[in-house]
Amino acid sequence: MANVLDIQGLSKRYKSVQALDQLSISVPEGSIYGLLGPNGSGKTTTLGIVLDVINPTAGTFRWFGEAPSKSTKRRIGALLETPNFYPYLNGFQNLRITADIKQVPHAQIQHVLETVGLAHRQHNDFKGYSLGMKQRLAIGAALLGDPEVLVLDEPTNGLDPEGIAEVRELILNVAQQGKTILLASHLLDEVEKVCTHMAVLRAGKLKVEGPVQSIMATNDLVFINGGASLEQLVQIAQGLPLVAEARVLQQQVQLTLQQGASSSDLNRAFFEAGIALGQLNVRKKSLESQFMEIIKADTAV
Numbered sequence: 373m374a375n376v377l378d379i380q381g382l383s384k385r386y387k388s389v390q391a392l393d394q395l396s397i398s399v400p401e402g403s404i405y406g407l408l409g410p411n412g413s414g415k416t417t418t419l420g421i422v423l424d425v426i427n428p429t430a431g432t433f434r435w436f437g438e439a440p441s442k443s444t445k446r447r448i449g450a451l452l453e454t455p456n457f458y459p460y461l462n463g464f465q466n467l468r469i470t471a472d473i474k475q476v477p478h479a480q481i482q483h484v485l486e487t488v489g490l491a492h493r494q495h496n497d498f499k500g501y502s503l504g505m506k507q508r509l510a511i512g513a514a515l516l517g518d519p520e521v522l523v524l525d526e527p528t529n530g531l532d533p534e535g536i537a538e539v540r541e542l543i544l545n546v547a548q549q550g551k552t553i554l555l556a557s558h559l560l561d562e563v564e565k566v567c568t569h570m571a572v573l574r575a576g577k578l579k580v581e582g583p584v585q586s587i588m589a590t591n592d593l594v595f596i597n598g599g600a601s602l603e604q605l606v607q608i609a610q611g612l613p614l615v616a617e618a619r620v621l622q623q624q625v626q627l628t629l630q631q632g633a634s635s636s637d638l639n640r641a642f643f644e645a646g647i648a649l650g651q652l653n654v655r656k657k658s659l660e661s662q663f664m665e666i667i668k669a670d671t672a673v
C-alpha cells in the first residue's frame with residue numbers, strides 16, 4: 373500500500389514551547405489514520421503544517437509522494453475549524469457558496485449532500501440543523517472538489533452522543549468510498565472505534581504508531597491459576613523472560629507478556645518449569661489502558 377502522506381522529522385517550536393519534536397509518521401492510502409494525544413500534544417500543529425497553514429521549524433512532508441504544491445493541495449479536503457455557514461441559508465445554498473469559493477462545479481453538491489446524509493434536509497435553513505447535521509455539512513464542504521484525502525481536526529468535539537454517532541458513521545462511509553482520512557482526536561474511544569491506523573503523540577513526540585489492531589494486540593493481559601499456589605505462580609512468572617509483569621489479582625495471577633510473546637509460549641514455559649496450569653485466559657487490553665501506559669512511560673522517563 374502506498375502512503376498518501378509521509379512526514380519526516382517534523383518539529384515546531386513556539387518560543388519556549390516545543391510543540392512538535394522530530395515527528396515521523398506515514399499515512400497509508402485508504403486508511404483512517406488517527407492522531408491521538410492529550411490536549412497540547414501537537415496534533416493540531418501537525419495538521420496545520422501538512423495543510424500549509426503553519427510553518428515547521430524543521431522537517432519535511434510529502435503528499436502522494438510529491439513535495440507539497442497547488443496540485444497536491446487540490447487532492448486534499450480539510451476541516452480544521454468550524455466553517456462559518458450562513459444561518460438563514462439552507463444546506464444547499466451554503467454548500468453552493470463553498471463550491472464557488474473552491475471553484476468546484478455545482479453538479480457535485482447533490483452527491484456531497486447525499487454522502488453526508490443531508491439530501492432530504494438540504495432545503496432547510498442551516499440554523500435549524502442539529503449539531504451533528506451542522507458538522508456533517510462542514511464535512512460536506514470539505515468533500516467538495518472530490519478530494520482523495522480528508523483531514524479532520526477533532527471531528528466530534530462538542531457534539532452530543534447522537535451527533536458523535538452520525539459523524540463517526542459518516543467517516544466510515546467516506547472511507548468506504550476509497551478516501552483516506554487523517555483525523556486528530558483526544559478520544560481513545562473514537563480512535564478505537566473508527567480508525568485503522570494510529571499514532572500516539574505526547575508533548576510533541578511520537579510514542580507509538582501502527583495499525584490499531586496490532587497496537588491493541590500487544591501486551592495482552594493473561595490470567596492463570598492452578599498447578600501451584602498463586603504466590604508460587606507469581607514467583608515463577610517473574611523469573612520468565614517472556615513475562616513483563618506478574619501479580620496476584622482476585623484468586624488468579626495477572627500477567628503482562630513481553631511484546632511478541634504469546635499465551636502458548638507462556639503455557640510451554642510453565643510446563644517446562646514443571647507446572648501444568650489449570651487455567652489460562654487471555655484478555656485484550658483496552659486501548660485506553662495501553663494509552664495510559666504510553667503516557668505514564670513518558671512521564672517516568
Ligand SMILES: Nc1ncnc2c1ncn2[C@@H]1O[C@H](COP(=O)(O)OP(=O)(O)OP(=O)(O)O)[C@@H](O)[C@H]1O
Nearest residue numbers: 386389391409410411412413414415416417418558
Ligand atoms: N500559536 C501558538 N503559539 C504558542 N504556542 C502554541 C501555539 N499553537 C500551539 N501552541 C502550543 O503548542 C503545543 C501543541 O499544541 P497543539 O494545538 O498542536 O496541540 P493539540 O494536541 O492539537 O492540542 P489541543 O487538542 O488542545 O488543540 C501546546 O503546548 C500549545 O500550547
